[in-house]
Amino acid sequence: MSMISGLSSHVGQEGELLHQLNDSVLCVQAAVLGDLELLGLSEKALDKASSELVTFLQKLLLALEKASDDPTISMLVENIRKESDKPIDEWKTDIRTLIVSLKNKKLKEDPNLLQVIEDILSLLSADYSAAVKALYYRYR
Amino acid sequence: MANFAFYKAKASELRQRVLWIKDSLDRVERIHDEIKPWIQERCDYFEEQIEKMERLISSGNPAYLPRLRIKHVPLEEQLLFVSNFIGVMLREGSFEEKFSKVVKRICHECGFSVRDFLIDFTTGLNGPAVRAGQGRNPIFYVRDETLASAFSWIPLFHEIGHIVVAQNRGPIIQSLVQIVREHYRREREAIGPVDENTRRRQEVALNIAERYWTEGVNDIRLEELFCDCFAIYSSGVAYLFFWLDFGIGFEKYPKFVNECDTHPPFKARFEACWRLLPESIKTSGFGATINTLWEDYVAASFSNTNPHLEYGTVCHQQLIENLAEKSINLIQQFWPSLGQWNESPPSKPENVGMEKPIAEILNGLVALLFSDRDSYREMDRRVLQSLLEE
Numbered sequence: 130m131s132m133i134s135g136l137s138s139h140v141g142q143e144g145e146l147l148h149q150l151n152d153s154v155l156c157v158q159a160a161v162l163g164d165l166e167l168l169g170l171s172e173k174a175l176d177k178a179s180s181e182l183v184t185f186l187q188k189l190l191l192a193l194e195k196a197s198d199d200p201t202i203s204m205l206v207e208n209i210r211k212e213s214d215k216p217i218d219e220w221k222t223d224i225r226t227l228i229v230s231l232k233n234k235k236l237k238e239d240p241n242l243l244q245v246i247e248d249i250l251s252l253l254s255a256d257y258s259a260a261v262k263a264l265y266y267r268y269r
Numbered sequence: 270m271a272n273f274a275f276y277k278a279k280a281s282e283l284r285q286r287v288l289w290i291k292d293s294l295d296r297v298e299r300i301h302d303e304i305k306p307w308i309q310e311r312c313d314y315f316e317e318q319i320e321k322m323e324r325l326i327s328s329g330n331p332a333y334l335p336r337l338r339i340k341h342v343p344l345e346e347q348l349l350f351v352s353n354f355i356g357v358m359l360r361e362g363s364f365e366e367k368f369s370k371v372v373k374r375i376c377h378e379c380g381f382s383v384r385d386f387l388i389d390f391t392t393g394l395n396g397p398a399v400r401a402g403q404g405r406n407p408i409f410y411v412r413d414e415t416l417a418s419a420f421s422w423i424p425l426f427h428e429i430g431h432i433v434v435a436q437n438r439g440p441i442i443q444s445l446v447q448i449v450r451e452h453y454r455r456e457r458e459a460i461g462p463v464d465e466n467t468r469r470r471q472e473v474a475l476n477i478a479e480r481y482w483t484e485g486v487n488d489i490r491l492e493e494l495f496c497d498c499f500a501i502y503s504s505g506v507a508y509l510f511f512w513l514d515f516g517i518g519f520e521k522y523p524k525f526v527n528e529c530d531t532h533p534p535f536k537a538r539f540e541a542c543w544r545l546l547p548e549s550i551k552t553s554g555f556g557a558t559i560n561t562l563w564e565d566y567v568a569a570s571f572s573n574t575n576p577h578l579e580y581g582t583v584c585h586q587q588l589i590e591n592l593a594e595k596s597i598n599l600i601q602q603f604w605p606s607l608g609q610w611n612e613s614p615p616s617k618p619e620n621v622g623m624e625k626p627i628a629e630i631l632n633g634l635v636a637l638l639f640s641d642r643d644s645y646r647e648m649d650r651r652v653l654q655s656l657l658e659e
Contacts, residue, residue: 147339147342148340148343151340154336155325155336158332158333162332164328164330168321168324168325250335250339251335254338254339254342255521255571257342258342258518258520259519259521261342261345261346261519264346265346265349266515266519
C-alpha cells in the first residue's frame with residue numbers, strides 16, 4: 130500500500146471512531162447536564178450511546194493489558210503510554226470505574242468521571258488531526 | 270465568548286462548502302449512477318452535522334466546547350474528500366484558466382507581474398504550494414477547494430511570497446541568516462559564570478539551534494518565515510485568522526521543533542505575523558478575538574517538545590521578532606511599491622465591490638464569517654462568480 134492510501138485509510142477509520150465516540154459522549158454529557166431535550170436527544174439515544182462507550186472502553190481496557198489487533202486502538206494505547214503523565218494502572222482503574230458507572234446509569238453522581246473519556250478523546254483527536262494534516266496539508 | 274464565535278464562523282464556512290458541492294453536483298455532466306446519490310447522502314449528512322454544531326453553539330455552555338472541537342475536524346476532512354471528488358468530475362481543463370485570473374490579480378495587487386506561470390490542480394491535493402526559482406516560470410499547486418470558497422485563497426499570499434523571494438533570494442536569505450548569527454553570538458556571550466561542562470552544554474544547544482536555521486538547505490525555514498511576513502504584510506489580519514483556523518483544526522504541537530519539516534514551528538510563524546500586525550488591529554474587536562482564541566488554543570495544545578531542539582532556544586521570542594522586522598525591511602527595500610495592508614476588516618463587508626483589492630475582499634469575507642453568515646454565503650458566491658466566471 131502506498132503511503133497516501135495507508136494514511137487515507139488510517140484517517141478514515143480513526144475519523145469514524147472519533148466521530149462516533151464524540152457523539153456518544155455528547156449524549157451522556159447532555160444527560161448529566163440535563164440538556165437532552167435542548168439538544169434534540171432521546172433516552173433511547175442515551176442508552177445506545179452508553180452501550181457504545183462501554184464496548185469501546187472494554188476494548189481499550191483489554192488493549193492496555195495485552196496487545197490489540199485493532200490498529201486504531203493500538204495507536205491510542207501507544208499515545209496513552211507516550212503522552213500521558215498518568216500511570217497505566219491509574220488509567221485502568223479509572224476506565225473500570227467509568228464502565229461500571231455507565232452500565233448502572235450513575236454518571237450523574239460522579240460527573241468528574243467524564244474527564245477520563247475526555248482525555249481519551251483528546252489523545253485520539255490529536256492523533257487524527259496530525260494524520261489529516263499529513264494527508265492534506267503536507268506543504269504547509 | 271471567543272470560542273463560540275469561532276465555531277459559529279466555522280459552521281458558516283462549512284455550510285458554504287456544502288452548498289458548493291450541491292451546486293456543483295448539478296453541473297457535473299457525466300456521473301456514475303451510484304455516485305450522485307452517494308454525494309447527495311454525504312451532503313445531507315454534512316448538513317445534519319453542521320446543524321448539530323449549531324445547536325451546541327446555541328446552548329452557549331462551554332462544557333460542550335470539546336464536542337465542537339472534535340466534531341469539526343472529521344467534518345473538514347470529509348468535506349475535503351468529497352470536494353476533491355467533485356473537482357475531478359467537474360474538471361474540463363478550464364479550471365486552470367479560470368484560476369489564473371485570480372493569481373494574476375493578486376500578484377498585480379502585490380506590486381509585481383508574473384506573466385507566465387502554470388497552475389496545477391492535479392498534483393495540488395496536499396495543499397497549496399508553489400515552485401519558483403530565478404528565471405523559471407513558477408508553478409502554483411492548488412486544489413479544488415480554491416474553486417469552492419474564496420476563503421481558501423488566503424494562503425496564496427504566502428505562496429506568492431516564494432515567488433518574491435525567488436527574484437532576490439541571495440540578499441534576502443543572507444540578511445536573515447545574519448540576524449540569526451548575531452542572535453546566537455549574543456546568546457553565547459550572555460552565558461553567565463558557570464562551570465565548563467554547563468557552558469559547553471549551553472553552547473552546543475545554541476550551535477544546534479543556529480544550524481537549524483542556517484546550515485545548508487535549512488535556510489528554507491527562513492524563507493518560509495519571510496513568506497508568512499510577506500503574506501501578513503500584503504493581506505492583513507485575514508492571513509492570521511487563516512492560520513488560527515488551521516492550528517485549531519490540525520496542529521497538535523504548535524511548539525514542536527521538527528527537524529524533518531522545512532517549516533518553522535507553528536507558534537513561531539503565528540507570532541511573527543502577530544508582531545507585524547498594526548497596533549490598531551491588535552487592539553480592535555477582531556484582533557482581540559483572534560488573540561483570545563490563539564491563547565486558548567496554545568493553552569489547550571500538547572506541550573510536546575523536541576529534546577534536541579528546545580523551542581525557547583530555537584525560536585526565542587526576540588529572534589522571531591527580529592526576523593519578522595527584518596523581513597518587512599527587506600520587503601520595503603526590494604518592493605517599495607508594495608503597500609502594507611494595515612486596515613481593519615471593512616465595517617460593511619457585504620458592500621465591498623469586486624473591483625477592490627482581493628486583500629480587502631478576503632478581509633471582508635473573514636469579518637462576515639464572524640458577524641453574518643447569510644451575508645457571508647452571499648458574498649462568497651459573489652466573489653467566486655465575479656472573479657472566476659467573468
